[in-house]
Amino acid sequence: MSPLLAIEDLSVSFTGGGVLNRLINPFPLPAFNVIDSVTLSMLPRETLGLVGESGSGKTTLARTILGLVRAAAGRIAFEGRDIRTQADFRAMRRRSAMMFQDPVASLSPRLRIGMLLTEPQVIQGVLIPDRRAAARALLALVGLPASFVDRFPHELSGGQARRVGVARALAMKPHLLLADEPTAGLDVSVQGDVLNLIGELKRELGFAAMIVTHNLAMIRHVSDRLAIMYLGRLVETGPTQDVFSSPMHPYTATLIQSEPIPDPRRRSQNPAVSGEIPSVFRRPSGCEFHTRCPIAQERCRAEPPAYRQISAGRMVRCHFPLETGGQEPRNQPKGKLP
């Protein structure tokens, strides 16, 4: 099957120091790759979980795929066509959609839900004879009452806002949905409702979904494949069940081991990998995970590992992968994961 989305060696650069620093600093600051040489593809109807800690570049990658952030290098192809110009991205955005991280903040506070739901079609120049009827149909799709057409975003609960976010994203019947932290900040029971809704709609409408998250417990049950990101680079990709049963990268293994027990009282579910994630603006030498890796060797500090295929469908960026997909572990270093 040919891929729906193919990304090759995609890189995105930002200038360090922030906007204020740039304004007061007469000398241009160097640019750093916050996304570095990402190669990834998705099949039609597939669900891919893009996982990593806060600051690893997940949102930037998703936004770059849709042309909302400019890539410094690399190639994006969608449905077999290279996406190069702004016109290509606009055409791609007619067949793909993004669910933003904070659904209320991403909706204009002055517009009623009915207008907000049909806005994507209007922006894309689609003629809608009856906007209220179209909005009511979208509300029904996500299980919300028709009366919500007259509500404002601030009148919605967190779960209802997510449902509106899903409906708005699906208004153009996309072939690809990019959902950025679709369950962040929601109570555990509501998280399940939102994920089940996306799953049901995927089956019914047949779109592919990239779900951006730091919540492994959540993504485990809904994704076909996982892509694990660290400091703007992919460190491991593979089928979800294989990655969970035999993680190859020590970062993935540590994320899985520290998977939080769902607790409705705890809102933040950032995985607890020991130590701080370094800044992309100060990448460690060699393998950038070596500063936190429990099995790092001298080679890891000096030499960046290649991103290589270990077995069918499994890629890893590590000098000492933990398992080799059922074969004998190679170069297994001494040392235990915490």
Ligand SMILES: Nc1ncnc2c1ncn2[C@@H]1O[C@H](COP(=O)(O)OP(=O)(O)OP(=O)(O)O)[C@@H](O)[C@H]1O
């Ligand atoms: N416009 C920008 N200018 C400069 N740096 C930026 C900009 N946007 C993001 N960054 C930096 O790029 C890196 C990746 O950020 P990004 O938001 O993509 O990560 P993330 O994994 O999605 O995190 P989160 O889960 O917190 O959203 C971070 O170091 C962030 O500070």
